[in-house]
Amino acid sequence: MTVIVRDLRSTDRSEVEGFARVRHLALPYILWTADAVLHRLARSHPDARFRSLVAEEDGEVIGTAQVQLANDSPDPGQGMLNIYVHPERTRRGAGALLVRAAEEHLRAHGATRLFSWVLDAPGNRAFAERHGYAAGRSAHFLRLDLAGGTLPPRSSPPPGVELRSAADLADGPRLLFALDAETMQDEPSDVATEFTDYENWVEESWKHPLLDRELTTVAFVEGRPAAFSMAYTDASTGRYATAMTGTARAFRGRGLAKLAKNDSLHRARAAGLTEAYTGNDTGNGPMLAINKWFGYEICATEVRYVRELG
Incomplete structure (x- = not known):
């Protein structure tokens, strides 16, 4: 039996669903749907x-593989490749x-430095190292049982603080973009x-x-956007994932990110979602502490592997 590698056929819905299914089986801590796979393929910056x-x-x-240059980075020449193989179809040469x-x-x-996330398991790590990659930083996946777990009680926002959903914001995209852009600069990576690029x-x-x-x-302080918790959901599976949580620098130290995420x-639980996932760099102590307070538990770890191209 011969294994071949080629581009995903975006017009073949069953193939796209197969791509998402392999990703889910190999990495169940992230939400994978056919629509999400197609979205990234169609809307990634040229x-x-x-x-x-x-x-x-x-x-x-x-x-499967998703491959790209780090076009949002100020440092040129960086590439990213994330490879995942069906857990029951390994050792056929597909990964290589x-x-x-x-x-x-x-x-x-033009890439001269490559980065790849690899699950922290002996076989996965050995595979990366055989291909010339060296281990770097690590990150945890965390899971919360929304259906059966106990969330911290909701508390009223302090004076001057208002919580609003992104759906209720007249200028939601620009507000979230500004918060995301600022907080991403301080994300450990x-x-x-x-x-x-706002339009992108x-x-x-x-x-x-x-x-x-x-x-x-989104949490507002006296009318100014201060913190946010961005949610991804897959209603078909009852799963929820935090895409990003952060606070603008001028408002840190007040518990606003915790307030927004709570x-x-x-x-999400009231809407019938049953599982919540998130991820944190292992060096991000403050966010790991917040997620522990919510009741999240570490369910897997991945390691960022790096290869310098000669």
Whole structure:
């Protein structure tokens, strides 16, 4: 049986669903849907040179790759490739073929340093190291049982603070963009990110099919947007994920991010969602502490692997 690697056929709905299914089986801590896969393929900035690749065996998608340049980074020459193979279809050469195709694409577009997230498991780490990648920083996936767990009680916002959903904001995209752009600069990462292109952010983030504007909460202080918790949801599975939580620098230290996220989680549970996921860099002590307060538990860890291209 021969494994081949090629671009995902966006016009083939069953193939796109197969891509999402492999991703879900390999990495169940992130929300994967066919619509989300198509959205990223269609709306990623041209400078990212984004590609979705599949490894196919006898007509079945058994491996996937998402490949791009870090176009939102001020540092040129950085590429990212994330490879996931169906857990029951490993050791067929799919992963190696995907890595080779991804690296060739990134090298052709000027990448000199490559980053890849790898689950913290012996086989996964050994695979990355065999291909010349070295371990770097790590991050945790966390899960919260929304249906059976106990959330901290909701509290009234302090004087001067108002909580509103993104769906209720007349200028929601611009407010969230400003908050996201500022807080992302302080997010622990080995790839610096700067959001400067509002129109691109609208296409990629505000129009994302999983973004739940009703459950995304923004905290205002005396009328100024101060903190937010952005929610992704997949109603078909009852799953909720925090895409980003943060506070503008001028308002930090007041518990506003915790207030916004607690509001979003309570409303998510009231809407019938049953599981909540999030992720944090292992060095992000403040956010890990907040999520522990909510009742999240670590369910997996991934490691950022790096390869310098000669």
